[in-house]
Amino acid sequence: xxxxxxxxxxxxxxxxxxxxxxxxxxxxxxxxxxxxxxxxxxxxxxxxxxxxxxxxxxxxxxxxxxxxxxxxxxxxxxxxxxxxxxxxxxxxxxxxxxxxxxxxxxxxxxxxxxxxxxxxxxxxxxxxxxxxxxxxxxxxxxxxxxxxxxxxxxxxxxxxxxxxxxxxxxxxxxxxxxxxxxxxxxxxxxxxxxxxxxxxxxxxxxxxxxxxxxxxxxxxxxxxxxxxxxxxxxxxxxxxxxxxxxxxxx
Amino acid sequence: xxxxxxxxxxxxxxxxxxxxxxxxxxxxxxxxxxxxxxxxxxxxxxxxxxxxxxxxxxxxxxxxxxxxxxxxxxxxxxxxxxxxxxxxxxxxxxxxxxxxxxxxxxxxxxxxxxxxxxxxxxxxxxxxxxxxxxxxxxxxxxxxxxxxxxxxxxxxxxxxxxxxxxxxxxxxxxxxxxxxxxxxxxxxxxxxxxxxxxxxxxxxxxxxxxxxxxxxxxxxxxxxxxxxxxxxxxxxxxxxxxxxxxx
Numbered sequence: 001x002x003x004x005x006x007x008x009x010x011x012x013x014x015x016x017x018x019x020x021x022x023x024x025x026x027x028x029x030x031x032x033x034x035x036x037x038x039x040x041x042x043x044x045x046x047x048x049x050x051x052x053x054x055x056x057x058x059x060x061x062x063x064x065x066x067x068x069x070x071x072x073x074x075x076x077x078x079x080x081x082x083x084x085x086x087x088x089x090x091x092x093x094x095x096x097x098x099x100x101x102x103x104x105x106x107x108x109x110x111x112x113x114x115x116x117x118x119x120x121x122x123x124x125x126x127x128x129x130x131x132x133x134x135x136x137x138x139x140x141x142x143x144x145x146x147x148x149x150x151x152x153x154x155x156x157x158x159x160x161x162x163x164x165x166x167x168x169x170x171x172x173x174x175x176x177x178x179x180x181x182x183x184x185x186x187x188x189x190x191x192x193x194x195x196x197x198x199x200x201x202x203x204x205x206x207x208x209x210x211x212x213x214x215x216x217x218x219x220x221x222x223x224x225x226x227x228x229x230x231x232x233x234x235x236x237x238x239x240x241x242x243x244x245x246x247x248x249x250x
Numbered sequence: 251x252x253x254x255x256x257x258x259x260x261x262x263x264x265x266x267x268x269x270x271x272x273x274x275x276x277x278x279x280x281x282x283x284x285x286x287x288x289x290x291x292x293x294x295x296x297x298x299x300x301x302x303x304x305x306x307x308x309x310x311x312x313x314x315x316x317x318x319x320x321x322x323x324x325x326x327x328x329x330x331x332x333x334x335x336x337x338x339x340x341x342x343x344x345x346x347x348x349x350x351x352x353x354x355x356x357x358x359x360x361x362x363x364x365x366x367x368x369x370x371x372x373x374x375x376x377x378x379x380x381x382x383x384x385x386x387x388x389x390x391x392x393x394x395x396x397x398x399x400x401x402x403x404x405x406x407x408x409x410x411x412x413x414x415x416x417x418x419x420x421x422x423x424x425x426x427x428x429x430x431x432x433x434x435x436x437x438x439x440x441x442x443x444x445x446x447x448x449x450x451x452x453x454x455x456x457x458x459x460x461x462x463x464x465x466x467x468x469x470x471x472x473x474x475x476x477x478x479x480x481x482x483x484x485x486x487x488x489x490x491x492x493x494x495x496x497x
Contacts, residue, residue, distance in 0.1 A: 195338075195340075196301070197338045198338050198339075198340045200298075200300050200301065200322065200338075201334065201337070201338035201340070202323075202340075202348070202352070203299070203321070203322035203323045203326070204298050204300075204322055204323075204325075204326060204332045204334075205323075205326055205348070205349070205352035205408065205412065206323050206326035206327050206352045206353070206355045206356035206359070206412065207323055207348075207351055207352050207355050208321075208323045208355060209321075209323070211351060211355060212323075215343055215347070215348070215351060216340070216342075216343070218342070218343075219340065219341060219342025219343045220342065222342050223342070
């Protein structure tokens with residue numbers, strides 16, 4: 001059986017790098033990592049993905065009643081890298097996502113989520129920060145579904161893109177599908193550049209342009225890692241994200 | 251100490267400074283007053299090296315060093331402090347982190363050893379107390395949610411920590427109530443009124459000069475200094491206005 005490759009006509013792949021998809025190993029497209037959390041269980045996963053070849057990471061997360069699943073991911077690397085997460089939330093379950101996509105070159109780095117609030121009173125909180133330069137692209141496609149049974153759902157999704165140079169781009173596509181009538185769903189998306197006034201203010205206090213940039217980028221991505229309640233892991237993800245800035249021609 | 255000669259500068263190709271000359275010696279406090287649009291803030295930003303402020307002629311030296319040849323952060327390390335009329339908010343960066351990075355960047359640039367976290371906090375606590383600024387404020391994000399008065403006091407704490415040779419203070423008195431004005435004035439005196447330091451106070455009003463007594467008062471108009479006098483010149487301005495005094 002030959003696997004049909006996704007194209008940009010597929011909504012969920014519309015900003016993907018299709019030439020890179022063709023270079024993915026065939027089994028990567030077909031493979032989903034399945035994770036199930038039992039009722040009341042809490043699990044946290046922090047990961048860094050991206051390398052010098054295309055990568056696709058597909059995760060299916062099923063959260064039983066009152067389970068809590070937390071995922072923190074830094075997407076870096078020099079080639080197309082995509083993290084795709086499907087979540088189904090049972091009654092009172094919570095899903096937490098902190099995502100950072102960062103890098104230069106001409107790579108596309110994207111996070112795609114589909115969060116389905118299937119049970120009553122479930123909550124989700126997604127914060128994604130995207131920092132790109134050169135010809136790179138950062139994408140976040142986030143879909144939130146609230147089933148008829150998902151009354152009292154509280155879902156929040158927040159994306160911000162930071163473009164460090166002309167030529168870089170970012171795409172955000174929030175999508176809400178709601179079948180219950182007593183829910184809270186918040187989403188926000190914005191894309192901008194480094195604040196020139198802040199950069200000069202820092203320079204006027206003696207901070208070099210590179211150090212100022214690193215501080216501002218660190219502050220920018222901090223929101224995505226704020227919910228990571230493990231200082232060591234948070235420092236590790238910060239370090240990886242900021243390391244990619246070093247040596248970048250900005 | 252600070253020598254400005256025939257300085258011409260443009261903003262968006264529009265000439266703003268038109269041959270400004272000013273000599274500031276160690277131990278002196280100079281006040282620069284002038285009407286709106288005279289070029290006061292442009293002078294501050296030009297000395298600080300803000301992008302978009304183009305020097306078209308003239309020279310500026312700080313302790314003999316060509317200031318205009320330096321990048322903005324190098325000017326700070328050389329001993330220049332620019333007090334902002336509108337201090338900038340930097341969400342996500344704490345004052346402590348910001349100032350420690352600033353101080354240690356300057357120290358490294360001068361070939362001095364950076365301060366440790368503990369050493370830095372001790373210094374920050376001492377300077378914050380001088381300006382009656384709660385240490386908790388310094389743990390908060392840079393200027394975020396600060397009132398106008400708090401921002402200006404925080405600027406003076408920064409000045410105290412960075413310990414510059416020359417401070418150019420751009421309308422540091424704007425937005426201050428009378429009590430805050432006294433605190434800021436006392437802070438400027440305590441930090442900068444020394445034989446090896448100098449201050450250029452850019453201001454609209456006489457009132458800050460009641461606390462920080464200038465040695466010289468200059469009137470800036472159309473990008474040049476048109477009159478220089480002692481403290482009495484500021485009083486004269488307050489009474490009769492720029493037009494009458496400058497005429």
